[in-house]
Amino acid sequence: MTTESVNFKEIIDFALKNDILNLDDVQEQMTKKRRKELLEQHTYKIWQGTDSRYRTYVDDSTKPAGRRMITKTNEEDLLDALIDYYDLHEQEASSKSLTLETLYPQWLDYKALHTNAKNYIRRIDSDWNKYYMNTDIIHIPIKNLNKLTLDTWAHKLIQTYSMTKKQYYNCTIIMRQALDYAVDLGVIGNNPLLEVHIDGKRLFRKVKKKPDxxxxxxxxxxxxxxxxxxxxxxxxxxxxxxxxxxxxxxxxxxxxxxxxxxxxxxxxxxxxxxxxxxxxxxxxxxxxxxxxxxxxxxxxxxxxxxxxxxxxxxxxxxxxxxxxxxxxxxxxxxxxxxxxxxxxxxxxxxxxxxxxxxxxxxxxxxxxxxxxxxxxxxxxxxxxxxxxxxxxxxxxxxxxxxxxxxxxxxxxxxxx
CATH class of the missing domain: 1.10.443.10 (Intergrase catalytic core)
Incomplete structure (x- = not known):
């Protein structure tokens, strides 16, 4: 077997199985790499005060000077605090840019955990491809999906596809439950789709009962x-x-x-x-x-x-x-x-x-x-x-x- 024929996953699996690779060492190297990256992007000086404690500043728009001080007993603790600070800011930045397109796969995996009906999950994915894929709504940041935006989207959806009440309910499960999921993740505070009202008597296509x-x-x-x-x-x-x-x-x-x-x-x-x-x-x-x-x-x-x-x-x-x-x-x-x-x-x-x-x-x-x-x-x-x-x-x-x-x-x- 040549080196080229062995993929990276096989190498890692072999190393773990044979105790060649120590996960603690890997974690330590990752932490060191992360700290190095932070020091390169951290614009404020890190110094040791007369009390031997280590200090630096981080951006904080809530403070008059636009920054706040972090103080720790030793430099390692200070770097750990910086990692937490930048990780939190990255998460906040990510949540601000999170769209339905990026959330959908994560939500679908979560949804699949709560049902044994694989056909139901396939039907949801089919609805995604038909009603959501290649539409503008999935590219809008979820934080910007307000009642007016979703009201317009929902009514256009009904008119475009001449939907029955059942069709509308089934296809909007994705938007409705994905936004509920976003609430659980803390991305948004409430589900704005729940505020949208549909006048079913006027808008939904009437279904004539089939002949007996x-x-x-x-x-x-x-x-x-x-x-x-x-x-x-x-x-x-x-x-x-x-x-x-x-x-x-x-x-x-x-x-x-x-x-x-x-x-x-x-x-x-x-x-x-x-x-x-x-x-x-x-x-x-x-x-x-x-x-x-x-x-x-x-x-x-x-x-x-x-x-x-x-x-x-x-x-x-x-x-x-x-x-x-x-x-x-x-x-x-x-x-x-x-x-x-x-x-x-x-x-x-x-x-x-x-x-x-x-x-x-x-x-x-x-x-x-x-x-x-x-x-x-x-x-x-x-x-x-x-x-x-x-x-x-x-x-x-x-x-x-x-x-x-x-x-x-x-x-x-x-x-x-």
């Missing part, structure tokens, strides 16, 4: 899907994930998220009628994590008679083939592959000739069915893992009836 038939499986569609999925499981085929059709049927009976469905274990069945949802499969990193999407998603879901049946059939199938696994719908020791379920939804929709509807639409169908069945709203909210019933009603409540069924219900409701 695109968001849920209608009553006639779901019957066909049930039939196809059951036939798919029952008939001889070379489907690698043989239990995935049962997983589809189970999802319609429980409304669990796809990641939760894939990670279900027999040990989660904690009582005769309920299954504990407490983990999920994360497809971005291909791993099972021992928590759900939010704290409200850790919940108990009622098992219908059909849901219990699908579990028993899966268990029987695994036993017959000698499959040893803790996962309910898997045919291996690993969790059920999420793509295998997603593929079946696409396949079944194509077979019955309807628009593509995902596993999330099955979750919406489940919630809408419970509400149609007059299950208490709070019970529905708890079982699907929502923190607020407004989320349940606003985003998951759709009419599952066909046009003919709607017409009949309206006629019946208005009949004299």
């Amino acid at each position: 038939h695109t968001q849920v499986f209608l009553t006639d569609e779901i019957l066909v899907v049930y039939h196809i999925a059951w036939e798919h499981f029952s008939s001889p085929n070379k489907l690698f994930h043989k239990l995935s059709p049962l997983a589809v049927l189970f999802q319609f009976q429980t409304g669990v998220r796809l990641g939760e469905l894939c990670a279900l274990k027999y040990s989660d069945i904690e009582s005769e009628n309920f299954i504990h949802i407490q983990r999920m499969f994360r497809y971005e990193t291909n791993e099972v994590v021992e928590h759900t999407k939010t704290e409200y998603s850790d919940r108990n879901v009622f098992l219908t008679a059909d849901a219990k049946k699908y579990i028993q059939i899966a268990k029987k199938y695994q036993k017959q083939l000698g499959i040893k696994t803790e996962y309910i719908f898997s045919t291996t020791a690993e969790p059920l592959a999420s793509w295998s379920v997603a593929y079946l939804y696409k396949k079944y929709c194509e077979e019955i000739g309807i628009i593509k509807k995902s596993s999330h639409k099955a979750r919406k169908t489940y919630i809408s069915a419970l509400l149609d069945g007059k299950v208490n709203l709070n019970t529905v909210r708890e079982m699907v893992g929502h923190s607020d019933e407004r989320t349940t009603l606003g985003n998951y409540c759709f009419d599952r009836n066909t046009e003919i069924e709607k017409a009949n219900l309206i006629e019946k409701a208005l009949a004299c």
Whole structure:
């Protein structure tokens, strides 16, 4: 191995590992170098008084003469005090010039420490590249970001991208939380973005709720899907994930998220009628994590008679083939592959000739069915893992009836 082929880090690592390099010596040399640099830039004389104490001046705009004296017992202590003084001034100068562009990487690292959702961090970085990169706002010193500057920036942002309320909230997380971080660092005293008011009713783009038939499986569609999925499981085929059709049927009976469905274990069945949802499969990193999407998603879901049946059939199938696994719908020791379920939804929709509807639409169908069945709203909210019933009603409540069924219900409701 030649010297050229060994990089600097390898040399340092080797030296530390073999006690060739003493960190205390390195620190001492760094301190000496720093002191030498200070003496070269320090414009005031250092002298020893008649009392044998060492003195010098440093700049201080709060004093009448524009300077103040530092006095120490020995020269080494005086130089240490000078190092502290100049370090503090460098930090103050750095904070005055600190911009969002330079703060963002530091804040993002800090943000990443507080979440296990890597996809969330990637989404934030995507928003940075789309809404912040190459804009003037990121070059303005954070100390100069006042209410007026941020008010103008926020309103231009909304108009330029014709933003919905949700889009605006998501993309301004960077500015809002980075400024909170700057407050914690002591760079600024308060977050000026919190003073900016947005008239949402006038400015935000209104979002029209998508047609019901695109968001849920209608009553006639779901019957066909049930039939196809059951036939798919029952008939001889070379489907690698043989239990995935049962997983589809189970999802319609429980409304669990796809990641939760894939990670279900027999040990989660904690009582005769309920299954504990407490983990999920994360497809971005291909791993099972021992928590759900939010704290409200850790919940108990009622098992219908059909849901219990699908579990028993899966268990029987695994036993017959000698499959040893803790996962309910898997045919291996690993969790059920999420793509295998997603593929079946696409396949079944194509077979019955309807628009593509995902596993999330099955979750919406489940919630809408419970509400149609007059299950208490709070019970529905708890079982699907929502923190607020407004989320349940606003985003998951759709009419599952066909046009003919709607017409009949309206006629019946208005009949004299």
